[in-house]
Amino acid sequence: MFDYNFHWRPVLKSLPDLIEAGMVTLQVAVLAMACGIVIGLGLALIRLHMRGPLRWFASAWVELARNTPALFQLFFFGFGLGAFGWHLSPYTIVLAGLTFNCAGYLAENFRGGFQAVPDTQIRAARSLGMTSVQTYLRIVIPQVLRIVYHPITNQMVWAVLMSSLGMMVGFRELSGETQFFASRSFRIFEYFAVTAVIYYAIVKIILGASRLMALRLFRY
Amino acid sequence: MIEIRDLHKKFGALHVLKGIDLEVQKGEVLSVIGASGSGKSTLLYCINGLEPIHQGRVVVDGTDVHAKGTDVNKLRQKLGMVFQQWNSFPHLTVLENVALAPRIVRGLSMAEARDVAAKQLGHVGLGDKLNSYPNALSGGQQQRLAIARALAMEPDYMLFDEATSALDPELVGEVLDTMRLLAEEGMTMICVTHEMGFARDVSDRVAFFHQGTMEEIGPPAQIFGDAQSEHTRRFLANVR
Numbered sequence: 001m002f003d004y005n006f007h008w009r010p011v012l013k014s015l016p017d018l019i020e021a022g023m024v025t026l027q028v029a030v031l032a033m034a035c036g037i038v039i040g041l042g043l044a045l046i047r048l049h050m051r052g053p054l055r056w057f058a059s060a061w062v063e064l065a066r067n068t069p070a071l072f073q074l075f076f077f078g079f080g081l082g083a084f085g086w087h088l089s090p091y092t093i094v095l096a097g098l099t100f101n102c103a104g105y106l107a108e109n110f111r112g113g114f115q116a117v118p119d120t121q122i123r124a125a126r127s128l129g130m131t132s133v134q135t136y137l138r139i140v141i142p143q144v145l146r147i148v149y150h151p152i153t154n155q156m157v158w159a160v161l162m163s164s165l166g167m168m169v170g171f172r173e174l175s176g177e178t179q180f181f182a183s184r185s186f187r188i189f190e191y192f193a194v195t196a197v198i199y200y201a202i203v204k205i206i207l208g209a210s211r212l213m214a215l216r217l218f219r220y
Numbered sequence: 221m222i223e224i225r226d227l228h229k230k231f232g233a234l235h236v237l238k239g240i241d242l243e244v245q246k247g248e249v250l251s252v253i254g255a256s257g258s259g260k261s262t263l264l265y266c267i268n269g270l271e272p273i274h275q276g277r278v279v280v281d282g283t284d285v286h287a288k289g290t291d292v293n294k295l296r297q298k299l300g301m302v303f304q305q306w307n308s309f310p311h312l313t314v315l316e317n318v319a320l321a322p323r324i325v326r327g328l329s330m331a332e333a334r335d336v337a338a339k340q341l342g343h344v345g346l347g348d349k350l351n352s353y354p355n356a357l358s359g360g361q362q363q364r365l366a367i368a369r370a371l372a373m374e375p376d377y378m379l380f381d382e383a384t385s386a387l388d389p390e391l392v393g394e395v396l397d398t399m400r401l402l403a404e405e406g407m408t409m410i411c412v413t414h415e416m417g418f419a420r421d422v423s424d425r426v427a428f429f430h431q432g433t434m435e436e437i438g439p440p441a442q443i444f445g446d447a448q449s450e451h452t453r454r455f456l457a458n459v460r
Binding site: 120126 | 369
């Protein structure tokens with residue numbers, strides 16, 4: 001028979017700490033996404049328009065980020081670089097690992113987005129005397145951002161959830177903090193149940209904010 | 221004046237333009253007719269430098285379009301272009317579509333660019349649509365928007381690439397009326413078109429293209445009434 005007795009009191013006592021750790025999770029995910037968007041955009045442009053070593057580098061990045069476990073990528077920045085004497089803080093390891101992973105996925109989203117904007121839009125802009133940089137900044141990228149907006153939102157959610165791997169490299173984000181408290185009190189189920197609710201709330205807030213932003217950004 | 225000498229253009233093995241010689245004077249309206257694939261549209265792209273050429277020269281007001289060192293972006297401000305697919309920018313309002321290039325290319329202030337845009341949109345009959353997005357416009361309205369967008373750069377020449385071909389038949393008239401209006405105002409125009417009525421009524425000269433060569437050029441009365449070339453006669457017999 002089921003004879004487990006729930007004890008929620010210790011979890012509720014450490015709730016402020018868990019929420020604070022949730023903010024750390026959100027912070028590292030937002031930062032990783034911001035860096036990932038800039039790098040992913042660059043990788044996509046390199047893969048679309050350049051040849052030679054830079055393109056090989058961009059392709060290797062995308063291939064590795066998308067086709068190896070995210071945990072291995074974190075381990076690379078943690079233990080891999082550590083083996084060469086380059087010791088990063090747990091925060092930096094998670095930020096670098098998440099950025100690497102997000103940039104790889106976003107690069108493919110952006111590439112699809114660029115290919116979805118018709119060439120005729122570029123021709124029309126160039127025929128008005130716009131330079132290629134003006135054409136990209138004013139005409140192409142705004143359209144690409146709309147095309148990749150929802151995939152970016154998905155990636156943001158994925159970044160929040162994936163940051164939980166940080167506990168494997170000793171990072172005290174939401175999962176790491178939960179693990180810490182759970183192992184002290186042995187109320188493992190209760191702690192992780194509450195943490196799951198906090199993750200769920202964070203993701204729902206992100207999705208809601210994304211929807212509101214879309215209404216404001218995309219009026220067409 | 222636009223001066224074209226011995227213009228050759230290839231796409232891979234396909235020789236699209238085979239030695240075109242043509243002059244278009246200020247104030248002239250030239251219609252270019254011919255079957256699909258005869259090189260008419262490519263001619264326009266070569267005139268404003270959107271396509272590189274393989275041989276020959278295109279000179280606009282004394283500037284060689286394809287010469288090294290030519291600032292094509294500056295030159296394109298003289299050469300307004302309207303495409304078959306109107307290519308309105310979907311993320312910008314009608315007013316922003318027209319005001320953008322005057323602001324960032326001509327360097328006008330936001331207020332000046334908006335004034336110019338509103339004036340040109342009024343000119344083509346879209347004065348009541350300034351804050352709409354292109355997806356709320358009909359094909360004909362979007363094509364007039366494209367015309368206003370090109371006019372806002374205050375070009376000396378307008379190049380029309382089958383401006384009415386992608387439109388529903390009932391929408392063709394409004395665009396042709398706008399083009400007629402421009403012709404009456406003295407705009408220099410090169411119109412690649414399948415609208416024979418327009419070519420006959422509005423043009424000063426009509427050029428017939430056949431398989432990459434300019435087979436015949438002359439006043440509309442000559443081309444439509446007394447064509448010298450067998451190809452021209454056969455083409456006109458088929459499209460009438």
